Structures are given as C-alpha cells and as structure tokens.
Amino acid sequence: MTGCNVENCSYRLTSCAEQGAIARAVAERGPRIRVRAVAVANLNNAASMPCGACRQTLSEFGEDAMVILYPGEAGPMETTLGELLPHAFRGEFLDHAN
Numbered sequence: 001m002t003g004c005n006v007e008n009c010s011y012r013l014t015s016c017a018e019q020g021a022i023a024r025a026v027a028e029r030g031p032r033i034r035v036r037a038v039a040v041a042n043l044n045n046a047a048s049m050p051c052g053a054c055r056q057t058l059s060e061f062g063e064d065a066m067v068i069l070y071p072g073e074a075g076p077m078e079t080t081l082g083e084l085l086p087h088a089f090r091g092e093f094l095d096h097a098n
Helices: 017-029 052-059
Strands: 037-039 067-072 075-080
Touching: 017 052
Parallel strands: 037 067
Antiparallel strands: 067 075
16 A cells, blocks of 8 residues: 655644555555555655654554665665564553453
8 A cells, every 4th residue: 555645734733654554554455454564755865764653553553573664864774663663552452351
C-alpha cells in the first residue's frame, strides 16, 4: 500500500504517509493486516525516518523485525522497527477480558 503526507499549517494536524498507508491497508484488507517492510521516500532526499507516532502505529501491525528503509544523511539506510522503537507497547499487552 502507498500513502502520502497531508501537510497542515498546524504541524500537529499533519497526516503522515505511514499512517495513511496503514489506514488504506486496513480499509482494503481488514484489521488483521501485517506489515513486513516500509520504504520512506521524499522529493528532496532529505534524511527522514518514521516519526514517533508512526513508529507506534507500525508496531501495532508488525513485528520488531519489520524492515524500515529510509533516506539518511549519507544515502539510503536500513534498520528495523525494533531498533527504532525498542520495547514497543502493543495491543496484545492490553487486558482484553475487561
């Protein structure tokens, strides 16, 4: 799935591409989707990786081994979600009995 940033002059209201792609995938395939890899790109090749909110969203639909490809200061970079968001809080930690 693909997504794009939807910028807003109030930066807090900006919609990130990663979250847009997740929302589209859930809408088209259902809430049990699993993400194995994410590629981040931009028009100016500026260093950029998923923000904290996107990392949390991605963690709810993937594992620590999820590959994240992104533009870095010196060129393309690769890491994992677990390296970007160690000890992530995930839905399975919730008490679903209540």
